[in-house]
Amino acid sequence: MAPSDRPLLARADSQDSYREANEEDALLTGQAAPASESERSRWQKYREAGLSIYALLATITIIALAIVVNHESKRAHAKLPNNGWGEDGKPTGKRNLIFMVSDGMGPTSLSLTRSFRQYTEVLPKEDVLVLDDHLLGSSRTRSSNSLITDSAAGATAFSCGMKSYNGAISVLPDHTPCGTVLEAAKKAGYLTGLVVTTRLTDATPACFASHVNNRAYEDIIAEQMVGNHPLGQVVDVLIGGGRCHFLPNTTEGSCRQDDTNVVKMAQDKYGYNYIDNREDFDNLQARGGVELPLLALMADTDVPYEIDRVHMDDVYPSEAEMAELALNALEAASKDSAAKGFFLMIEGSRIDHTSHGNDPAAHVREVLAHDKAFATVLDFLNDSETPGVVVGTSDHETGGLAAGRQVGQAYPVYAWYPSVLANASHSASYLSHKWAAYLDSDAGQKASRKQKAKFIRHELFERDFGLYSILEEEVESIIDATIFWPPSWIFADLISQRANVGWSTHGHTAVDVNIYASDPRHAEALIGNHENIEVGKFLADFLEVDVEAITKELVQKGVRTHGSDESEWSWMGPTNSPVSEEGLAQSHEHQDIHAELLNSRSGGRFEAQIREDRILA
Secondary structure, X not given: OOHHHOOOOOOOOOHHHHHHHHHHHHXXXXXXXXXXXXXXXXXXXXXXXXXXXXXXXXXXXXXXXXXXXXXXXHHHHHHOOOOOEOOOOOEOOOEEEEEEEOOEOOHHHHHHHHHHHHHHOOOOOOOOOOHHHHEEEEEEOOOOOOOOOOHHHHHHHHHHOOOOOOOXXXXXXXXXEOOOHHHHHHHHOOEEXXXXXXXXXXXXXXXXXXXXXXXXXXXXXXXXHHOOOOOOOOOXXXXXXXXXXXXXXXXXXXXXXXXXXXXXXXXXXXXXXXXXXXXHHHHHHHHOOOOOOEXXXXXXXXXXXXXXXXXHOXXXXXXXXXXXXXXXXHHHHXXXXXXXXXXXXXXXXXXXXXXXXXXXXXXXXHHHXXXXXXXXHHHHHHHOOOOXXXXXXXXXXXXXXXXXXXXXXXXXXXXXXXXXXXXXXXXXXXXHHHHHHHHHOHHHHHOOHHHHHHHHHHHHHHHHHOOOOOOHHHHHHHHOOEOOEOHHHHHHHHHHHHHOXXXXXXXXXXXXXXXXXXXXXXXXXXXXXXXXXXHHHHHHHHHOOOHHHHHHHHHHOOOOOOOOOOOOOOOOOOOOOOOXXXXXXXXXXXXXXXXXXXXXXXXXXXHHHHHHOOOOO
């Protein structure tokens, strides 16, 4: 046999090889080696044949394994959100973009919440939040007129990709409107949606679908959001709170200044499908195919804090549940239609409010709720046949949160205590509403100072906050609270002290905030540190929409923002606000913080909010 004809794994043709093979076979079989040359030759043929078969089988096995590995690799690749993606990191055709805003959430919020979750769920120190696994970069947050932004200017940077003044709702410093990415997306053929846990008329959602000179003009914002502005109806899904701004002032539960029925306007003029309760919400979620456009006003004002909402789950859906309904509705509506896909903004709005109140127990629950919503979006993207990405960031940090604190003059211990936050079953705001309701009750009005102290100690600190070692002067501070330092702030400070959690302010800070994305390959432009307007530009670039064209359209429609009479109102509201822009924004953001005192001293002005929390049930 020629050397080239031998099987790949055959032994060399030599007497030594024959001998070695025979000796090896003898050792293995326990039989004597063949003696004759013919026997050796015959044995060699058998051996070569066996080795040839072995080589053939080995080759077949290798080829089969390669085919299986290649097939499985293709299957795994198909499960990843890569099909339909171009080399530039953007989809080549239909696409979905979800933008998630964690209002007021700074880097320390993640540290605090991560450790809290590890403690409460008995997890190892290596366990992290979903958001931690998708950290991409950071954003600088200054506005056009201050190193510290408010939510209005912050959200305008996202929606328009331009800087503006604190209080501006998609309006530039010269009081001209700037087109938004949502409006441009609608114009380009995308479906659109807004999901929030605060009022739909609050600053962040307002910046994507309305234009007013000051964030306080929520009555105007409500009308614009359903379509009463130069571009008409631009939002297909609206889910959140703020029902009071959509109802006429002749209706119970309204907070409007006029008798305009925005709900009726939305239904009759713009064709909205309207729901306002949990039962209808659940029915929509279960049924699947939601008729669009949808207006779902799930609370009179803001959806309660998550720490309180879980006790009222039959009334208020969570952020994740509202996000899921919106995602499914937009996906179903765009699946077999000419829509290019959809753009959806989801805001964990009340993270910011917990920080304004310096309430760490409520804060960590809000961050966890947002983390769960982020996971819900990731699951959706993984299951969807349409390429998509989720990008998330904060408009600013609130509270100057610190995971560590020095109490008194003694050198601080290097520790903070999540167990203190875990013991709380309600927010400081809830305790304050409950205290205000007690003061308004017959029992409270007749109560002595000692009886009030007993109520505070047992019904508020122990029952709702899980705090038992309360000093007498701490109880007295609640009784003697003023509107300038309300009970909610005192409750929050006392639990913060015991948890060793610090705060530097009840307002915003200039801290850089984190940027997150589902996949860095599809958001490379946001890797690293950026100005907040770069986030807005990324959104428009990913969708390939022309925001500047929307700005030009708004201007070309002859929108009048100034008149000969400076007191004249335009469609964006007056430019000469009754108080300063900063003052309006500040008083508005702190409305809920002061509510419990104002209610007891203003004839029940905030009774609706208290009733919403089921304190007066």
